[in-house]
Amino acid sequence: MASTSSTLTISSSSTPFDTKAPRHSAAPSPQCVTLPTLPPPPVQSQNRPGKATTYCRKIARNVMAMATGEAPAEVATTELPEVLKTVQEAWDKVEDKYAVSSLAVAGVVALWGSTGLISAIDRLPLIPGALELVGIGYTGWFAYKNLVFKPDRDALTQKIKDTYKEIIGSS
Numbered sequence: 001m002a003s004t005s006s007t008l009t010i011s012s013s014s015t016p017f018d019t020k021a022p023r024h025s026a027a028p029s030p031q032c033v034t035l036p037t038l039p040p041p042p043v044q045s046q047n048r049p050g051k052a053t054t055y056c057r058k059i060a061r062n063v064m065a066m067a068t069g070e071a072p073a074e075v076a077t078t079e080l081p082e083v084l085k086t087v088q089e090a091w092d093k094v095e096d097k098y099a100v101s102s103l104a105v106a107g108v109v110a111l112w113g114s115t116g117l118i119s120a121i122d123r124l125p126l127i128p129g130a131l132e133l134v135g136i137g138y139t140g141w142f143a144y145k146n147l148v149f150k151p152d153r154d155a156l157t158q159k160i161k162d163t164y165k166e167i168i169g170s171s
Contacts, residue, residue, distance in 0.1 A: 122128050146156045
C-alpha cells in the first residue's frame, strides 16, 4: 500500500478579500488570512453650549418664578385636554376609589388572560375555521332578523336607545 500525503496551502494572493486594505502584521504566514481593519468610530462632540445654556436659562427662570410666587410661563400656558379634565372630574366624584382601582386592575388581568386563551384556541388546527363559520352564520342571521325589514330596524334602534338610557340613566 502506498500512502500519499498532500498539504493544503493557502497563499495570500488567493484571498477573496480586498487586497488594497492595509495589513498590520509584518509577515503574514501563508496559512493565515487577515481581514481589513475597520475605520475608527466617528468622534461625537460632547460640548453642546447652545442646548446647555438654554436649559440653564429655563431652570433659572422657573426658580425665580417659584421664588416670587408666580407660575412658570411654561406651566401656565399648557392646559389639559378636555378629555383629561372630564376624566379627572369623574375620578374626583368617585367615593370608593379603592374598589374602582381594583375593578380596573381585574379588568386588565381578565383582558390579558382572555387574549392568551384566544391565541391558544387560534393555534388549534380546526377550531378557528369552525368558529369563523359560526361567526359568519350568526352575522347573516342577525342581519336578516334585525336589519332587512323596516319595522325590525326600528325595533332594534328603540331597543338600543332604551338600553343606553338604562345604563346612563335618564334625568
